[in-house]
Structures are given as C-alpha cells and as structure tokens.
Amino acid sequence: MKTKLIAPSLLSADFGHLSRDIEMINRSQADWFHIDVMDGRFVPNISFGFPVMNTVRQHAKKFVDVHLMIVEPERYVEEFIQHGADLVSVHYEACIHLHRTVKLIQEKGAKAGVVLNPSTPVLLLEDIISEIDLVLLMSVNPGFGGQKFIENTYRKIAETKDLILSNNATALIEVDGGVNLENASRLFDAGADVLVAGNAVFSSEDPERTIELLKI
Numbered sequence: 545m546k547t548k549l550i551a552p553s554l555l556s557a558d559f560g561h562l563s564r565d566i567e568m569i570n571r572s573q574a575d576w577f578h579i580d581v582m583d584g585r586f587v588p589n590i591s592f593g594f595p596v597m598n599t600v601r602q603h604a605k606k607f608v609d610v611h612l613m614i615v616e617p618e619r620y621v622e623e624f625i626q627h628g629a630d631l632v633s634v635h636y637e638a639c640i641h642l643h644r645t646v647k648l649i650q651e652k653g654a655k656a657g658v659v660l661n662p663s664t665p666v667l668l669l670e671d672i673i674s675e676i677d678l679v680l681l682m683s684v685n686p687g688f689g690g691q692k693f694i695e696n697t698y699r700k701i702a703e704t705k706d707l708i709l710s711n712n713a714t715a716l717i718e719v720d721g722g723v724n725l726e727n728a729s730r731l732f733d734a735g736a737d738v739l740v741a742g743n744a745v746f747s748s749e750d751p752e753r754t755i756e757l758l759k760i
C-alpha cells in the first residue's frame with residue numbers, strides 16, 4: 545500500500561446527507577473512508593453500526609477502514625467484514641486475546657489493525673507487531689470528533705517506526721484525532737502513513753480542497 549494517505553472520518557459528516565458526503569470523498573483525493581464505531585461502553589459516546597456501514601459500502605468507491613471503539617470487538621469483526629470493511633482495527637485495551645482477534649480478522653479476509661489509546665505504551669505491541677497490518681495511534685482520547693491533538697503523539701510515531709523497523713515488519717502507522725492543516729505535514733514527516741481527519745475536513749468551507757491540502 546502506498547503511504548501519505550488521508551482517511552476522512554465520517555463521524556463528522558452530515559448524516560442527513562450521508563450519500564452526498566460519501567460522493568464528495570469519492571471525488572476527492574482522499575484514499576480511505578474512516579468509520580468510527582462507538583458502543584457507549586468502551587467510550588462514552590454511541591455512534592452508529594451496520595445500517596450506516598451498508599450505506600457506506602453501497603456508495604464508497606475507496607478502501608473502508610473501520611475503527612471499533614467497542615468492548616469485546618471479537619464478537620463483531622466478522623459482521624463488519626461481511627458489511628464491507630477492508631480493514632478492521634481493534635483497541636489493544638479492549639482485547640484480552642488480541643492475537644486471536646487479529647488472526648480472526650485476517651482469516652475472514654480483511655487487514656487487521658491495533659489501536660493504542662494516548663496513554664498506552666507502544667512497546668506493548670512488541671509481540672504482535674509482525675502479525676498486524678496497521679498500528680493506529682490515537683492522538684486524542686477516543687469518543688468524540690473535534691478534540692485537541694495530543695503532542696506526545698510525535699514521540700509515539702517515532703517509537704512505532706523503530707519497533708516496525710527492528711522487527712522487519714510492514715505495518716502502516718495511522719494517526720487519529722485532532723489532525724488538521726497545521727500538523728499534517730509534520731505527522732507525515734514523523735513517519736505516519738495514514739492520517740484520519742474529521743472536523744478539519746467536514747467543518748471547512750471546501751472539504752475537497754482541504755483533503756488535497758492535507759496531503760501536501
């Protein structure tokens with residue numbers, strides 16, 4: 545997979561005009577659709593589930609990246625893949641049997657990502673890094689769009705890159721939360737391959753142009 549990818553988060557889309565916003569992403573230079581699933585238990589907020597996934601899959605012409613912010617994600621990964629997820633990321637903090645869950649995602653035909661909350665150390669991935677397709681570093685506490693970027697993320701990107709290189713692993717690094725036009729290029733320079741952007745894209749006057757600028 546090529547790097548320097550942008551994944552607009554549909555959490556900030558206008559759900560009254562969801563297909564319109566999906567078409568905008570199709571037309572734009574965005575690479576992936578980022579889908580935030582929240583259960584009101586792992587995170588304080590509830591977002592959406594399979595009906596929205598169906599709408600996304602019907603209209604989306606790009607790679608679909610599903611971020612599960614739910615407890616016991618292993619119970620739902622297969623269904624999300626059936627509903628069109630190309631990549632499923634599960635939180636380290638939500639998985640007792642992380643290796644089993646990663647293998648389940650891959651056996652069912654999707655890429656597998658592991659997400660770390662801002663306070664979860666990168667070195668906890670040491671024994672799984674060679675098995676996974678992506679590390680998703682949270683740069684805000686998960687649960688809501690539009691929060692302030694946590695600066696410590698730059699250090700975590702560097703640590704993740706070191707871990708990947710020292711294991712000859714191939715996982716991509718994705719950063720999620722508070723990404724905007726001010727920090728995007730520094731994040732790519734620090735080693736991020738994929739940037740999620742919700743508020744920065746959907747609150748801008750010209751979302752398509754913003755997506756283009758996030759890649760520069």
Ligand code: DX5
Binds near residue numbers: 580688690721743
């Ligand atoms: C936060 C979600 C993010 C969020 C990003 O829990 O995982 O994907 O939608 O939104 P912004 O870019 O507005 O911080």
Ligand code: ZN
Binds near residue numbers: 578579580611740
């Ligand atoms: Zn997300």
